[in-house]
Amino acid sequence: MTSSASPDPVGGPKPAETKADLEDLRHDVEDTASLAAERSKGLAAAARQQALAYVDDRKGEAARSVSDLAKSLRDSGKTFDDRPNIRAFFDSAAEGLDDLAGSIERRSLDDFYREAEAYARRSPVTVAVGAFAAGFLLSRFVKASGEAETDRAHGRAHGRAHGRARDRAFDGYRA
Numbered sequence: 001m002t003s004s005a006s007p008d009p010v011g012g013p014k015p016a017e018t019k020a021d022l023e024d025l026r027h028d029v030e031d032t033a034s035l036a037a038e039r040s041k042g043l044a045a046a047a048r049q050q051a052l053a054y055v056d057d058r059k060g061e062a063a064r065s066v067s068d069l070a071k072s073l074r075d076s077g078k079t080f081d082d083r084p085n086i087r088a089f090f091d092s093a094a095e096g097l098d099d100l101a102g103s104i105e106r107r108s109l110d111d112f113y114r115e116a117e118a119y120a121r122r123s124p125v126t127v128a129v130g131a132f133a134a135g136f137l138l139s140r141f142v143k144a145s146g147e148a149e150t151d152r153a154h155g156r157a158h159g160r161a162h163g164r165a166r167d168r169a170f171d172g173y174r175a
Contacts (some may be wrong), residue, residue, distance in 0.1 A: 072076040
């Protein structure tokens with residue numbers, strides 16, 4: 001073999017060409033990654049904006065529902081005109097619900113989040129007990145729903161098995 005022979009006997013690209021190609025490829029990948037990052041930021045911002053608009057719509061509906069509940073409570077309290085203490089209780093509860101409806105309407109999602117976070121910091125035991133109770137109630141609900149479905153399925157299977165046994169007994173009777 002002579003010293004003038006190429007380093008790659010198959011005749012492939014020279015190391016300098018390969019290095020330039022790799023550098024070009026690296027730049028292309030970096031450009032693509034930065035473009036993807038920019039687009040994902042835009043997509044995230046659009047999704048956040050859409051979520052906030054959705055929450056604002058639901059917030060208005062929730063405020064109207066609370067306000068309607070206050071009106072119903074106030075109307076129910078009118079039946080107690082002859083008992084002023086009970087009527088005052090209904091009116092006070094309705095006023096509190098009206099205040100809540102106004103608060104829901106005025107506040108932003110960030111305000112609700114900050115208030116919930118501050119409450120959790122002030123009273124972590126209450127939040128933990130509440131979370132435990134909600135989880136317990138949810139698990140009981142799921143368990144009860146599963147048992148009801150199992151009972152229905154068992155009842156259908158039992159009914160079919162009982163029907164087949166009855167049919168066999170009846171067929172034996174006819175024979």
